[in-house]
Amino acid sequence: MRSTAEGLVTPLKSSVLIIDDDEGMARTLSAILAKAGYAVSTAPTGRQGIEVFKTGRDPESLCIVLLDIRLPDLNGVQVLKELKKIDPHVGAIMITGNADMESAVSSLHEGAAAYVTKPYNIDEVKSFIQKAFERQQLIVQNSLLMKQLQNWNVELEKTIHEKTAELKTKNMILLEVVEKLKVLNELKSRFVANASHELQTPMTSILGFSSMLLDYWDKVDHTQITRFLQIIRDEAQRLSRSSRDLLDLSRIQDGKMQLECQKINLKDVANQVAENLRVIKNTVAVDVEFEAGSEEIWSDPDKIRQVFTNLMGNALKYSPDGSNLRVTGKMRGEVVIVSILDQGPGIPADKREKIFEPFYRIHDDVGKRVRGTGLGLSIAKAIVEAMGGVIRVEGQTGKGSNFTFALPKELKSENGNLSA
Amino acid sequence: MKTETSAHKKNSDRRVLVVEDDPYTNELISNLLATRGFNVESVGTGEDAVEHAREKIPDLIVLDLLLPQIDGWEVCSILRKPGSKTTKIPILVTSVLSRFDTILSDREMAHVSFFSKPFESSDLIAEVERILDGR
Numbered sequence: 209m210r211s212t213a214e215g216l217v218t219p220l221k222s223s224v225l226i227i228d229d230d231e232g233m234a235r236t237l238s239a240i241l242a243k244a245g246y247a248v249s250t251a252p253t254g255r256q257g258i259e260v261f262k263t264g265r266d267p268e269s270l271c272i273v274l275l276d277i278r279l280p281d282l283n284g285v286q287v288l289k290e291l292k293k294i295d296p297h298v299g300a301i302m303i304t305g306n307a308d309m310e311s312a313v314s315s316l317h318e319g320a321a322a323y324v325t326k327p328y329n330i331d332e333v334k335s336f337i338q339k340a341f342e343r344q345q346l347i348v349q350n351s352l353l354m355k356q357l358q359n360w361n362v363e364l365e366k367t368i369h370e371k372t373a374e375l376k377t378k379n380m381i382l383l384e385v386v387e388k389l390k391v392l393n394e395l396k397s398r399f400v401a402n403a404s405h406e407l408q409t410p411m412t413s414i415l416g417f418s419s420m421l422l423d424y425w426d427k428v429d430h431t432q433i434t435r436f437l438q439i440i441r442d443e444a445q446r447l448s449r450s451s452r453d454l455l456d457l458s459r460i461q462d463g464k465m466q467l468e469c470q471k472i473n474l475k476d477v478a479n480q481v482a483e484n485l486r487v488i489k490n491t492v493a494v495d496v497e498f499e500a501g502s503e504e505i506w507s508d509p510d511k512i513r514q515v516f517t518n519l520m521g522n523a524l525k526y527s528p529d530g531s532n533l534r535v536t537g538k539m540r541g542e543v544v545i546v547s548i549l550d551q552g553p554g555i556p557a558d559k560r561e562k563i564f565e566p567f568y569r570i571h572d573d574v575g576k577r578v579r580g581t582g583l584g585l586s587i588a589k590a591i592v593e594a595m596g597g598v599i600r601v602e603g604q605t606g607k608g609s610n611f612t613f614a615l616p617k618e619l620k621s622e623n624g625n626l627s628a
Numbered sequence: 629m630k631t632e633t634s635a636h637k638k639n640s641d642r643r644v645l646v647v648e649d650d651p652y653t654n655e656l657i658s659n660l661l662a663t664r665g666f667n668v669e670s671v672g673t674g675e676d677a678v679e680h681a682r683e684k685i686p687d688l689i690v691l692d693l694l695l696p697q698i699d700g701w702e703v704c705s706i707l708r709k710p711g712s713k714t715t716k717i718p719i720l721v722t723s724v725l726s727r728f729d730t731i732l733s734d735r736e737m738a739h740v741s742f743f744s745k746p747f748e749s750s751d752l753i754a755e756v757e758r759i760l761d762g763r
Binding site for chain 2: 405417427428
């Protein structure tokens with residue numbers, strides 16, 4: 209019994225159950241075995257023996273059954289079968305007469321550890337019992353080992369399962385991150401390509417027209433010279449606007465925009481912006497209406513003005529001559545909602561997200577004539593969002609656009625880099 | 629002076645189509661080629677470019693790459709369709725892109741050359757005349 213399993217096994221008591229209808233014999237055997245240190249119980253019939261084995265047994269002890277093959281109710285082989293149902297590893301020693309040879313052999317087939325023939329030698333019985341106990345102990349230890357092994361297996365499987373699931377989750381997260389990075393990288397590449405195009409196009413005009421004036425000075429007339437110089441000036445201004453807007457946008461997106469907080473009258477801002485924009489286009493009537501209580505907010509005056517300028521400027525560019533541009537404001541709780549409604553060509557539903565992307569332009573007849581930096585709406589969106597607000601556009605193709613933005617009535621420090 | 633006059637005379641027989649959506653760049657290239665004596669017409673879209681090329685078979689097309697809807701590559705592809713009258717018109721592709729990545733085949737790219745923007749006026753003229761002189 210010196211095996212690695214020893215540590216797993218609690219020391220077991222040894223008990224013997226004698227099932228024999230010969231009470232004198234049972235009593236004698238019982239006394240001898242008790243003297244030898246076994247806990248002994250007896251049963252005179254097969255059914256009682258089964259009952260004792262089932263209920264009267266100490267579950268902590270190993271039990272060897274001495275089983276008479278001839279019993280008044282059941283025969284020994286039948287009893288053995290029943291005992292095996294209760295404990296498949298039951299250790300049983302059959303007690304047989306000379307005439308029971310056949311039954312004795314079949315009991316061995318049924319799993320009996322041994323058989324002794326009456327009249328038996330008590331030492332032989334003791335020795336069989338001892339062997340049966342050793343065998344039982346081996347079986348118990350073996351099954352404990354098996355159980356331990358199974359537990360380990362289950363634990364191992366569980367661990368593998370958990371680790372696999374963990375890896376799968378991590379892998380999915382990584383894949384998502386990779387996808388996001390890919391998208392970001394693509395956006396960045398597109399932004400750089402667009403920015404480059406936006407800077408190179410006016411540069412083409414400036415370099416081309418100026419070198420043309422130098423190369424062909426004697427071949428161009430006064431009108432052409434004036435026209436070329438005007439284009440050079442326009443394009444230089446456009447270049448300057450583009451680079452300033454690019455810088456603005458990247459500063460806002462990097463969260464480096466400093467916000468101030470002052471009391472502002474939105475209606476006044478809208479009216480002033482409308483007045484300034486008349487220089488660009490004076491054929492569109494601008495109506496400004498703010499609900500009572502929605503005019504005053506606490507926010508950054510320059511940034512608010514820029515949002516109005518960009519959105520109203522964009523709306524004006526696309527507004528046909530003689531049309532109306534309505535700027536309205538209303539209060540909803542702690543939020544002011546401003547709408548800028550034009551009567552221009554409108555924006556198709558599938559382009560509504562895109563128009564806030566840098567350099568995105570809807571190419572229509574109006575779009576070709578409109579020369580902006582392509583960053584106005586992106587900047588407006590970036591500012592509104594940096595202030596903790598939202599912006600979106602609605603309206604149908606052919607029925608005008610409605611740019612709406614919502615701003616907190618009072619700029620909070622968590623909504624931006626509030627200075628002072 | 630004498631060579632220039634003869635160049636002008638030669639150039640006036642050469643019909644160049646300028647395809648540019650940016651109005652100032654369009655005006656620049658058209659003016660530059662006209663000043664050099666070329667017979668210049670210009671359009672602002674790929675669709676108009678294809679229509680004009682099929683109808684008038686110009687001697688050269690100066691083609692911007694980034695055009696709305698049908699872009700410069702698609703214009704090349706359409707004009708190079710086997711059997712069409714436009715397969716041999718030289719095309720000078722201009723772009724501010726630093727790389728001219730294309731998925732077009734050799735057939736579609738036949739008689740196509742590249743020119744980067746921005747450019748010096750004399751460089752563009754030199755390139756246009758090099759192509760038309762068959763050098």
